[in-house]
Amino acid sequence: MKAFRRIWLVCxxxxxxxxxxxxxxxxxxxxxxxxxxxxxxxxxxxxxGIFKKHGIELENFATQGSGETLQAVLSxxxxxxxxxxxxxxxxxxxxxxxxxIFGASFTGVGDLYWYVRANSPIKTLADATASxxxxxxxxxxxVHNVVLGFTSQxxxxxxxxxxxxPATLTQVLSGQIDVGWATPPFGLKEAAEGxxxxxxxxxxxxxxxxxTVRVEIVHDSVANNPDLMKRLMAAYRESLAYLMTNPEATRxxxxxxxxxxxLMTGAIEKFRLREGKQxxxxxxxxxxxxxxxxxxxxxxxxxxxxxxxxxxxxx
Numbered sequence: 001m002k003a004f005r006r007i008w009l010v011c012x013x014x015x016x017x018x019x020x021x022x023x024x025x026x027x028x029x030x031x032x033x034x035x036x037x038x039x040x041x042x043x044x045x046x047x048x049g050i051f052k053k054h055g056i057e058l059e060n061f062a063t064q065g066s067g068e069t070l071q072a073v074l075s076x077x078x079x080x081x082x083x084x085x086x087x088x089x090x091x092x093x094x095x096x097x098x099x100x101i102f103g104a105s106f107t108g109v110g111d112l113y114w115y116v117r118a119n120s121p122i123k124t125l126a127d128a129t130a131s132x133x134x135x136x137x138x139x140x141x142x143v144h145n146v147v148l149g150f151t152s153q154x155x156x157x158x159x160x161x162x163x164x165x166p167a168t169l170t171q172v173l174s175g176q177i178d179v180g181w182a183t184p185p186f187g188l189k190e191a192a193e194g195x196x197x198x199x200x201x202x203x204x205x206x207x208x209x210x211x212t213v214r215v216e217i218v219h220d221s222v223a224n225n226p227d228l229m230k231r232l233m234a235a236y237r238e239s240l241a242y243l244m245t246n247p248e249a250t251r252x253x254x255x256x257x258x259x260x261x262x263l264m265t266g267a268i269e270k271f272r273l274r275e276g277k278q279x280x281x282x283x284x285x286x287x288x289x290x291x292x293x294x295x296x297x298x299x300x301x302x303x304x305x306x307x308x309x310x311x312x313x314x315x
Contacts, residue, residue, distance in 0.1 A: 024057040025228055030078035032069040032141075033165060034062035035257055036183045037243075037268065038111055038277055039083045043256075044249050045239025054235040056228075064164040066141040066214070073099055073219050080232075081217040086282070087292045088140040089215055093310050094302055098220035101311045102233065103279035105214035109146050109202025110272050111183050117172060118194050122179065125150060125200050128157035134179040135162040135171070140297050142202075142213035143181050148295055149205030172196070184267035185259045192263070201271075211284030223312060233315030237279065244274055280314050 029042050045051050046058045061078070063069045066085035072078040074097050083105045093099055114134065116122045128134065134157035136144040147159045162168040162177055165186045172180035179199070180187075190196045203209050216236075222228055243249050250268075254261040268274060285307060292298035302310070 024052065024055050025231075026057045026059065027080055027222065027232075028072075028078040029058050029060045029080040029082060030063050030069045030072035031060055031082040032063050032065045033083060033137075033183060033186075034060065035165070035186065036083075036111075037185065037253060037257075037264065038106055038183070038273055040249075040253055041236060041239040041243050042080070042082060044243055044252060045235060047252065048239070048242060048249075050239045050242060051235045054231040054238075056231060056235055064167075065137040065143075067138040070099075070217070073217055076219050076221065079219045079222045083214050084217050085141040085145070086211075086213055086215050086285075086288055087145065087297050089217055090285075090289065090292060090302055090310075091140065091298055094298065094300075094306065099217050099310075100220065100223040101215045101282060102218050102223070102229070102315070103216045103236070104212040104282050105216050106142075106276045107212045107278065107281070107283060108210065108272075108276045109142060109205065109208045109213055110276055112143060112146055112181060112202035113183070113187075113198050113271075114179050114181050114200040115172070115187060115191065115196045115198045116179055117175075118197055120178065120197070122199060125155045125157065125179070125204075128155055128179070130156050130158065132157040132178045133160045133176075134158065135160055135168050135177050135181045137161070137163060137168075137181065145213060145291065146202045146205055146208060147181075148291075149208055150200070153205065169196075184271050184273065185257055185264050188263055188267055189259060207287060211288055212282045213288075215282060216279070218312075229312070230315055240277070240279060244277065282311055 031039050042058050043060050051058050066088055069081045070084050070088050073081040134147055136147040136159055162171055165182055168180045171177040191198055251261055254264045289298060289301040
Protein backbone atom coordinates (compact mmCIF):
# COMPACT_ATOMS: atom_id res chain seq x y z
CA MET A 1 0.00 0.00 0.00
CA LYS A 2 2.84 2.41 0.85
CA ALA A 3 4.54 1.62 -2.46
CA PHE A 4 1.27 2.34 -4.27
CA ARG A 5 0.95 5.70 -2.50
CA ARG A 6 4.51 6.64 -3.50
CA ILE A 7 3.82 5.77 -7.14
CA TRP A 8 0.58 7.77 -7.06
CA LEU A 9 2.35 10.76 -5.52
CA VAL A 10 5.12 10.68 -8.13
CA CYS A 11 2.60 10.43 -10.96
CA UNK A 12 0.67 13.38 -9.54
CA UNK A 13 3.71 15.61 -9.04
CA UNK A 14 5.60 14.92 -12.29
CA UNK A 15 3.09 16.73 -14.57
CA UNK A 16 3.22 19.75 -12.27
CA UNK A 17 7.02 19.81 -12.37
CA UNK A 18 7.00 19.43 -16.14
CA UNK A 19 4.47 22.23 -16.48
CA UNK A 20 6.54 24.52 -14.25
CA UNK A 21 9.69 23.73 -16.20
CA UNK A 22 8.10 24.57 -19.56
CA UNK A 23 5.97 27.53 -18.49
CA UNK A 24 6.74 30.72 -20.41
CA UNK A 25 6.35 34.32 -19.36
CA UNK A 26 3.75 35.86 -21.64
CA UNK A 27 4.29 39.49 -22.59
CA UNK A 28 2.23 41.75 -24.80
CA UNK A 29 4.14 43.97 -27.19
CA UNK A 30 2.69 47.13 -28.74
CA UNK A 31 4.42 48.12 -31.96
CA UNK A 32 3.99 51.41 -33.76
CA UNK A 33 3.98 50.83 -37.54
CA UNK A 34 4.33 47.09 -37.00
CA UNK A 35 4.87 46.32 -40.69
CA UNK A 36 8.11 48.30 -40.99
CA UNK A 37 11.47 46.53 -41.12
CA UNK A 38 13.05 48.46 -38.26
CA UNK A 39 10.38 47.22 -35.82
CA UNK A 40 10.65 43.54 -36.72
CA UNK A 41 12.92 42.20 -33.96
CA UNK A 42 10.07 40.99 -31.71
CA UNK A 43 7.94 39.81 -34.64
CA UNK A 44 10.59 37.73 -36.42
CA UNK A 45 12.20 36.71 -33.13
CA UNK A 46 8.90 35.24 -31.97
CA UNK A 47 8.35 33.58 -35.33
CA UNK A 48 11.86 32.04 -35.30
CA GLY A 49 11.41 30.65 -31.78
CA ILE A 50 14.10 32.85 -30.24
CA PHE A 51 11.97 34.22 -27.40
CA LYS A 52 10.57 30.77 -26.66
CA LYS A 53 14.13 29.52 -26.19
CA HIS A 54 14.49 32.10 -23.39
CA GLY A 55 11.20 31.16 -21.73
CA ILE A 56 9.17 34.07 -23.15
CA GLU A 57 6.10 34.14 -25.35
CA LEU A 58 5.26 37.42 -27.09
CA GLU A 59 1.85 38.60 -28.19
CA ASN A 60 2.67 41.31 -30.72
CA PHE A 61 0.02 43.80 -31.81
CA ALA A 62 0.06 46.86 -34.02
CA THR A 63 -0.75 50.44 -33.15
CA GLN A 64 -1.19 53.51 -35.32
CA GLY A 65 1.97 55.12 -34.02
CA SER A 66 4.21 56.14 -31.18
CA GLY A 67 1.61 57.82 -28.97
CA GLU A 68 -0.74 54.84 -29.03
CA THR A 69 2.17 52.47 -28.42
CA LEU A 70 3.27 54.45 -25.38
CA GLN A 71 -0.25 54.62 -23.94
CA ALA A 72 -0.59 50.84 -24.19
CA VAL A 73 2.51 50.39 -22.04
CA LEU A 74 1.56 53.11 -19.55
CA SER A 75 -1.77 51.36 -18.92
CA UNK A 76 -0.04 47.93 -18.80
CA UNK A 77 -2.18 46.75 -21.70
CA UNK A 78 1.25 45.94 -23.12
CA UNK A 79 4.41 45.30 -21.16
CA UNK A 80 6.78 46.21 -24.02
CA UNK A 81 6.62 49.10 -26.48
CA UNK A 82 8.64 49.15 -29.70
CA UNK A 83 9.54 52.22 -31.75
CA UNK A 84 8.31 54.82 -29.28
CA UNK A 85 9.19 58.49 -29.74
CA UNK A 86 11.90 59.39 -27.22
CA UNK A 87 10.44 62.78 -26.39
CA UNK A 88 7.08 61.20 -25.53
CA UNK A 89 8.76 58.75 -23.15
CA UNK A 90 10.72 61.55 -21.49
CA UNK A 91 7.54 63.53 -20.92
CA UNK A 92 5.63 60.54 -19.56
CA UNK A 93 8.44 59.57 -17.18
CA UNK A 94 8.84 63.16 -15.95
CA UNK A 95 5.18 62.98 -14.93
CA UNK A 96 5.59 59.76 -12.96
CA UNK A 97 4.70 57.14 -15.57
CA UNK A 98 5.66 53.50 -14.77
CA UNK A 99 8.00 53.04 -17.73
CA UNK A 100 11.68 52.41 -18.43
CA ILE A 101 13.84 52.52 -21.57
CA PHE A 102 15.70 49.26 -22.23
CA GLY A 103 17.38 50.31 -25.45
CA ALA A 104 17.54 52.49 -28.53
CA SER A 105 15.08 51.67 -31.31
CA PHE A 106 16.51 53.89 -34.04
CA THR A 107 19.17 56.59 -34.11
CA GLY A 108 18.83 59.24 -36.78
CA VAL A 109 15.77 59.64 -38.97
CA GLY A 110 17.01 58.24 -42.25
CA ASP A 111 14.27 55.60 -42.20
CA LEU A 112 11.60 58.28 -42.68
CA TYR A 113 10.78 59.87 -46.01
CA TRP A 114 8.22 62.29 -47.46
CA TYR A 115 6.51 61.99 -50.81
CA VAL A 116 3.97 63.59 -53.16
CA ARG A 117 1.70 62.37 -55.92
CA ALA A 118 3.57 61.85 -59.16
CA ASN A 119 1.75 64.76 -60.83
CA SER A 120 2.35 67.20 -57.97
CA PRO A 121 4.12 70.46 -58.87
CA ILE A 122 6.18 70.10 -55.68
CA LYS A 123 9.68 68.85 -56.56
CA THR A 124 11.36 69.54 -53.21
CA LEU A 125 10.20 70.90 -49.87
CA ALA A 126 11.57 74.27 -50.93
CA ASP A 127 8.59 74.45 -53.33
CA ALA A 128 6.10 74.28 -50.45
CA THR A 129 4.00 77.35 -49.68
CA ALA A 130 1.93 78.38 -46.67
CA SER A 131 -1.03 76.52 -48.18
CA UNK A 132 0.91 73.26 -48.62
CA UNK A 133 0.04 70.54 -46.12
CA UNK A 134 2.68 68.11 -44.85
CA UNK A 135 1.84 64.96 -42.92
CA UNK A 136 3.03 63.63 -39.57
CA UNK A 137 1.74 60.66 -37.58
CA UNK A 138 1.05 61.93 -34.06
CA UNK A 139 2.16 64.63 -31.62
CA UNK A 140 5.51 63.90 -30.03
CA UNK A 141 6.43 61.19 -32.53
CA UNK A 142 9.75 61.13 -34.36
CA VAL A 143 7.82 61.90 -37.56
CA HIS A 144 6.42 65.02 -35.92
CA ASN A 145 9.89 66.05 -34.76
CA VAL A 146 11.23 65.83 -38.31
CA VAL A 147 8.37 67.93 -39.67
CA LEU A 148 9.02 70.54 -36.98
CA GLY A 149 12.67 70.39 -38.03
CA PHE A 150 11.67 71.05 -41.63
CA THR A 151 9.64 74.08 -40.61
CA SER A 152 12.44 75.43 -38.41
CA GLN A 153 14.67 75.29 -41.49
CA UNK A 154 12.27 77.52 -43.39
CA UNK A 155 9.90 75.03 -45.01
CA UNK A 156 6.58 76.84 -45.25
CA UNK A 157 4.23 73.85 -45.27
CA UNK A 158 1.51 73.44 -42.63
CA UNK A 159 1.92 70.27 -40.49
CA UNK A 160 -1.19 68.07 -40.38
CA UNK A 161 -1.66 64.93 -38.28
CA UNK A 162 -2.63 62.03 -40.57
CA UNK A 163 -2.03 58.91 -38.49
CA UNK A 164 -0.51 55.72 -39.87
CA UNK A 165 0.98 54.76 -43.20
CA PRO A 166 -2.08 53.50 -45.16
CA ALA A 167 -4.25 56.39 -44.00
CA THR A 168 -1.59 58.91 -45.01
CA LEU A 169 -1.16 57.41 -48.47
CA THR A 170 -4.93 57.47 -49.02
CA GLN A 171 -5.05 61.15 -48.08
CA VAL A 172 -2.17 62.01 -50.42
CA LEU A 173 -3.60 60.11 -53.40
CA SER A 174 -7.04 61.64 -52.82
CA GLY A 175 -5.60 65.15 -52.69
CA GLN A 176 -6.46 65.83 -49.04
CA ILE A 177 -2.76 66.14 -48.13
CA ASP A 178 0.02 67.47 -50.33
CA VAL A 179 3.04 65.77 -48.77
CA GLY A 180 2.81 62.38 -47.08
CA TRP A 181 5.22 60.48 -44.85
CA ALA A 182 6.32 56.85 -44.85
CA THR A 183 9.03 54.40 -43.84
CA PRO A 184 10.36 51.43 -45.83
CA PRO A 185 9.09 49.25 -47.32
CA PHE A 186 5.76 51.06 -47.30
CA GLY A 187 5.27 53.14 -50.44
CA LEU A 188 8.34 51.89 -52.27
CA LYS A 189 6.21 49.80 -54.64
CA GLU A 190 4.13 52.90 -55.45
CA ALA A 191 7.31 54.92 -55.95
CA ALA A 192 8.72 52.29 -58.33
CA GLU A 193 5.46 52.26 -60.27
CA GLY A 194 5.45 56.05 -60.58
CA UNK A 195 2.36 56.66 -58.45
CA UNK A 196 4.27 58.80 -55.94
CA UNK A 197 7.63 60.63 -55.85
CA UNK A 198 9.96 60.77 -52.84
CA UNK A 199 11.07 64.37 -52.22
CA UNK A 200 12.68 64.42 -48.76
CA UNK A 201 14.35 62.26 -46.12
CA UNK A 202 14.41 62.68 -42.34
CA UNK A 203 18.17 63.11 -42.36
CA UNK A 204 17.65 66.32 -44.34
CA UNK A 205 17.36 67.80 -40.83
CA UNK A 206 21.05 67.67 -39.78
CA UNK A 207 20.39 68.19 -36.07
CA UNK A 208 18.44 64.91 -35.89
CA UNK A 209 21.00 62.65 -37.57
CA UNK A 210 22.72 61.61 -34.34
CA UNK A 211 19.70 61.64 -32.06
CA THR A 212 18.06 58.44 -30.83
CA VAL A 213 14.60 59.52 -31.86
CA ARG A 214 12.83 56.27 -30.94
CA VAL A 215 13.37 53.87 -28.06
CA GLU A 216 12.24 50.46 -26.81
CA ILE A 217 10.40 50.55 -23.48
CA VAL A 218 9.08 48.25 -20.76
CA HIS A 219 6.49 48.66 -18.05
CA ASP A 220 7.84 48.80 -14.51
CA SER A 221 6.33 45.37 -13.81
CA VAL A 222 8.92 43.91 -16.18
CA ALA A 223 11.75 46.32 -15.36
CA ASN A 224 11.49 45.36 -11.67
CA ASN A 225 11.81 41.64 -12.41
CA PRO A 226 15.59 41.02 -12.81
CA ASP A 227 15.30 37.42 -14.06
CA LEU A 228 12.68 38.30 -16.68
CA MET A 229 14.64 41.36 -17.82
CA LYS A 230 17.80 39.29 -18.20
CA ARG A 231 16.02 36.76 -20.40
CA LEU A 232 14.18 39.45 -22.34
CA MET A 233 17.40 41.29 -23.16
CA ALA A 234 19.13 38.09 -24.24
CA ALA A 235 16.22 37.18 -26.52
CA TYR A 236 15.93 40.70 -27.88
CA ARG A 237 19.63 40.90 -28.73
CA GLU A 238 19.50 37.54 -30.46
CA SER A 239 16.40 38.55 -32.41
CA LEU A 240 17.99 41.84 -33.45
CA ALA A 241 21.09 40.00 -34.67
CA TYR A 242 18.83 37.62 -36.60
CA LEU A 243 17.04 40.55 -38.23
CA MET A 244 20.25 42.36 -39.12
CA THR A 245 22.46 39.54 -40.38
CA ASN A 246 20.47 36.48 -41.37
CA PRO A 247 19.27 36.37 -45.01
CA GLU A 248 16.42 34.11 -43.90
CA ALA A 249 15.01 36.99 -41.82
CA THR A 250 15.00 39.29 -44.87
CA ARG A 251 13.27 36.62 -46.93
CA UNK A 252 10.63 35.99 -44.27
CA UNK A 253 10.05 39.70 -43.82
CA UNK A 254 9.68 40.31 -47.57
CA UNK A 255 7.19 37.46 -47.70
CA UNK A 256 5.30 38.85 -44.72
CA UNK A 257 5.26 42.40 -46.12
CA UNK A 258 4.36 41.13 -49.61
CA UNK A 259 7.17 42.97 -51.32
CA UNK A 260 9.94 41.58 -53.55
CA UNK A 261 12.97 40.51 -51.53
CA UNK A 262 15.20 42.54 -53.86
CA LEU A 263 13.18 45.68 -53.12
CA MET A 264 13.59 45.18 -49.38
CA THR A 265 17.30 44.44 -49.64
CA GLY A 266 17.73 47.61 -51.70
CA ALA A 267 15.74 49.66 -49.19
CA ILE A 268 17.90 48.46 -46.28
CA GLU A 269 20.96 49.75 -48.11
CA LYS A 270 19.43 52.92 -49.58
CA PHE A 271 17.95 54.13 -46.30
CA ARG A 272 20.94 52.85 -44.27
CA LEU A 273 18.61 51.03 -41.92
CA ARG A 274 21.27 48.81 -40.35
CA GLU A 275 23.35 51.84 -39.36
CA GLY A 276 20.49 53.36 -37.38
CA LYS A 277 19.29 50.12 -35.82
CA GLN A 278 21.31 49.51 -32.64
CA UNK A 279 20.26 48.88 -29.06
CA UNK A 280 22.94 50.01 -26.64
CA UNK A 281 23.42 53.75 -27.13
CA UNK A 282 20.68 56.31 -26.52
CA UNK A 283 22.30 59.47 -27.88
CA UNK A 284 21.47 63.15 -28.26
CA UNK A 285 19.24 63.41 -25.18
CA UNK A 286 20.28 66.97 -24.39
CA UNK A 287 19.26 68.16 -27.84
CA UNK A 288 16.05 66.12 -27.70
CA UNK A 289 15.12 67.71 -24.37
CA UNK A 290 16.00 71.20 -25.62
CA UNK A 291 13.66 70.68 -28.59
CA UNK A 292 11.04 69.24 -26.24
CA UNK A 293 11.05 72.39 -24.14
CA UNK A 294 11.18 74.61 -27.22
CA UNK A 295 8.12 72.96 -28.78
CA UNK A 296 6.35 72.66 -25.41
CA UNK A 297 6.38 68.85 -25.16
CA UNK A 298 8.45 69.07 -21.97
CA UNK A 299 8.06 71.47 -19.06
CA UNK A 300 11.76 71.16 -18.18
CA UNK A 301 14.71 68.95 -19.13
CA UNK A 302 15.07 65.82 -17.01
CA UNK A 303 17.88 65.77 -14.46
CA UNK A 304 20.80 63.38 -14.87
CA UNK A 305 19.49 61.39 -11.92
CA UNK A 306 16.12 60.99 -13.63
CA UNK A 307 17.79 59.90 -16.87
CA UNK A 308 19.94 57.37 -15.02
CA UNK A 309 16.82 55.82 -13.50
CA UNK A 310 14.82 55.95 -16.73
CA UNK A 311 17.37 54.17 -18.93
CA UNK A 312 18.10 50.65 -17.77
CA UNK A 313 21.74 49.55 -17.94
CA UNK A 314 22.61 47.34 -20.95
CA UNK A 315 21.68 43.77 -20.16
